Amino acid sequence: MATTPFPSAITATGLSKSFGDHVVLDGIDLDVPRATVFALLGPNGSGKTTTVRILSTLIRADGGQATVAGHDLDREAAAVRGAIGVTGQFSAVDGLLTGEENLQLMADLQHLGRAEGRRRTADLLERFDLLDAAKKTAATYSGGMRRRLDLAMTLVGDPSVIFLDEPTTGLDPRSRRTMWQIIRRLVAGGVTVFLTTQYLEEADALADRIAVIDHGKVVATGTADELKRQIPGGHIRVRFADAAGLDAAARVFDGSSRDDEALTLRVPGDGGVRSMRALLDRLDAVEAEVADLSVHTPDLDDVFFALTGTPTGTPTGSPTGTPAGNPKANPTGARAGADTTEPTTEKETAR
Amino acid sequence: MSALTHAVTDSTTMLRRSLRHTLRYPASMVTSLLVPVLLLLLFVGVFGGAINAGMTNSGDYINYIVPGILLVTVGYGSSTTALAVNKDMTEGIIDRFRTMAITRGSVLSGHVLAATIRTMASLTLVVGVALLMGFRPTTDPVRWVAAIGVVLLLVLALTWLAVAIGLASPTAEGTTGFLLLVQMLPFISSAFVAPETMSGSVRWFAHNQPFTPIIDTLRGLLMDTPVGDRGLVAVAWSAGLALLGYLWARTAFNRPPRP
Numbered sequence: 001m002a003t004t005p006f007p008s009a010i011t012a013t014g015l016s017k018s019f020g021d022h023v024v025l026d027g028i029d030l031d032v033p034r035a036t037v038f039a040l041l042g043p044n045g046s047g048k049t050t051t052v053r054i055l056s057t058l059i060r061a062d063g064g065q066a067t068v069a070g071h072d073l074d075r076e077a078a079a080v081r082g083a084i085g086v087t088g089q090f091s092a093v094d095g096l097l098t099g100e101e102n103l104q105l106m107a108d109l110q111h112l113g114r115a116e117g118r119r120r121t122a123d124l125l126e127r128f129d130l131l132d133a134a135k136k137t138a139a140t141y142s143g144g145m146r147r148r149l150d151l152a153m154t155l156v157g158d159p160s161v162i163f164l165d166e167p168t169t170g171l172d173p174r175s176r177r178t179m180w181q182i183i184r185r186l187v188a189g190g191v192t193v194f195l196t197t198q199y200l201e202e203a204d205a206l207a208d209r210i211a212v213i214d215h216g217k218v219v220a221t222g223t224a225d226e227l228k229r230q231i232p233g234g235h236i237r238v239r240f241a242d243a244a245g246l247d248a249a250a251r252v253f254d255g256s257s258r259d260d261e262a263l264t265l266r267v268p269g270d271g272g273v274r275s276m277r278a279l280l281d282r283l284d285a286v287e288a289e290v291a292d293l294s295v296h297t298p299d300l301d302d303v304f305f306a307l308t309g310t311p312t313g314t315p316t317g318s319p320t321g322t323p324a325g326n327p328k329a330n331p332t333g334a335r336a337g338a339d340t341t342e343p344t345t346e347k348e349t350a351r
Numbered sequence: 352m353s354a355l356t357h358a359v360t361d362s363t364t365m366l367r368r369s370l371r372h373t374l375r376y377p378a379s380m381v382t383s384l385l386v387p388v389l390l391l392l393l394f395v396g397v398f399g400g401a402i403n404a405g406m407t408n409s410g411d412y413i414n415y416i417v418p419g420i421l422l423v424t425v426g427y428g429s430s431t432t433a434l435a436v437n438k439d440m441t442e443g444i445i446d447r448f449r450t451m452a453i454t455r456g457s458v459l460s461g462h463v464l465a466a467t468i469r470t471m472a473s474l475t476l477v478v479g480v481a482l483l484m485g486f487r488p489t490t491d492p493v494r495w496v497a498a499i500g501v502v503l504l505l506v507l508a509l510t511w512l513a514v515a516i517g518l519a520s521p522t523a524e525g526t527t528g529f530l531l532l533v534q535m536l537p538f539i540s541s542a543f544v545a546p547e548t549m550s551g552s553v554r555w556f557a558h559n560q561p562f563t564p565i566i567d568t569l570r571g572l573l574m575d576t577p578v579g580d581r582g583l584v585a586v587a588w589s590a591g592l593a594l595l596g597y598l599w600a601r602t603a604f605n606r607p608p609r610p
Contacts, residue, residue, distance in 0.1 A: 086447065108360075109364055
């Protein structure tokens with residue numbers, strides 16, 4: 001992915017944004033090649049939505065530069081707007097209009113002309129499986145239908161860059177699959193998609209490149225595989241019957257991380273027979289009573305955990321715990337070394 | 352297409368959208384029509400006889416009250432607009448409009464145009480009801496045109512204020528204060544009884560608040576009585592409030608959206 005014959009659809013250097021004292025974006029660099037899917041992955045409050053709002057001209061960055069579809073964000077905002085489509089986190093459909101009228105409204109605002117507007121409306125209704133609901137007001141739509149209509153409205157203007165802010169949040173699994181198919185088809189048609197998600201699975205399934213964002217900083221970028229490679233192995237998750245067992249075990253396993261509420265310990269390891277036997281022997285030696293045990297092969301969740309010191313979505317539950325990230329994990333990420341926040345670096349090297 | 356033709360096209364598109372809302376869900380318009388008509392029935396039918404007895408210089412009470420009822424109609428109409436604008440702002444569609452290459456203010460001008468059409472339609476119906484109930488206004492066409500002008504200016508003033516409040520309120524509940532204001536202010540004005548009959552500070556307030564000169568001017572124009580300098584005061588108030596509402600709305604609309 002490093003070399004591409006196409007110029008970039010989105011570039012950003014040093015984007016920053018604060019609301020009052022609260023720093024939301026702390027110098028973001030991005031480079032999204034044309035006709036690819038780029039995923040900005042991070043927990044709630046990490047700055048994903050703010051990034052989308054800046055890149056889609058809704059709000060201005062405090063610092064940094066960005067171009068979208070070849071246009072400067074600050075100086076050519078109108079040209080940017082002409083080239084993009086945005087589907088926000090909360091569906092931006094007119095609930096009082098029918099699906100068809102919503103699309104027609106977009107066509108009118110894009111100055112498509114009557115015939116072309118009607119043609120495109122009919123085409124999108126069919127493509128997004130909304131023909132049956134075309135004459136019903138959008139307020140009566142299900143969550144999945146609203147989301148589909150929302151995206152269809154975004155496509156009326158034939159944008160070359162599409163921003164999707166958490167496109168599947170709140171959707172049932174089936175609607176999520178449908179949305180994924182739609183996104184894949186868009187990219188096949190040459191559109192660039194910039195999506196944000198807190199689902200690792202989603203970034204893994206859709207994105208050509210992923211940037212992991214945490215506390216307003218990009219802590220790693222790469223393909224899903226590149227990111228996964230930053231974790232040398234998986235981990236074994238041991239749940240104990242009581243806190244005493246957890247305490248005893250935590251003392252003997254170096255590099256493990258504990259969760260006091262769940263009474264679990266994450267022990268780095270590949271889950272092979274030999275390492276499992278060693279683990280069980282050591283648990284026996286300290287007489288810790290194990291309630292259950294599971295082997296985890298590395299996934300993006302582990303990457304996230306290793307990079308940020310917190311699991312996705314939730315802050316760390318154990319103040320005394322150390323992150324599971326292997327000391328070797330961090331330096332392999334090209335950007336992670338420079339961008340990782342100080343506390344994380346400290347934790348990574350503390351042991 | 353030039354920027355101006357785009358502005359006109361986009362505003363027309365937004366106007367069509369707003370009118371479609373009104374036609375599809377006429378409930379709010381019916382309410383804003385029903386209240387003035389009910390007030391008319393109540394004041395003329397119930398209190399009219401008693402009030403008539405206390406009034407020295409006028410003929411029928413209905414001729415006195417209609418200008419105030421027209422103002423109430425405009426007020427209720429504008430509170431519908433405040434709600435509609437607020438709904439747009441809070442439901443995410445405004446963010447879509449903002450990220451499209453369209454004339455920025457077209458969604459607001461669409462709302463204002465739709466509100467004007469809606470309110471003028473309501474006013475026509477209210478005047479019709481009043482005529483049926485015995486309202487006998489002037490037959491001088493010049494005075495009618497002047498009266499319509501005064502009403503139009505008032506519609507613009509209250510509508511732009513309503514748009515500003517709809518934009519500035521974080522929730523729909525935030526606009527209820529505006530509704531309360533346009534509901535209550537006519538009662539402490541010359542709409543239903545002459546301010547001279549009120550007591551002390553209330554009289555002072557009724558005499559000096561913006562609605563009174565507007566009502567007095569309308570009454571003078573419709574009933575063929577001298578308007579005097581009240582006309583100038585009325586136009587100044589309306590134009591001032593319209594400008595204030597417009598500037599406030601523009602500021603609120605251009606403010607960066609909440610994070």
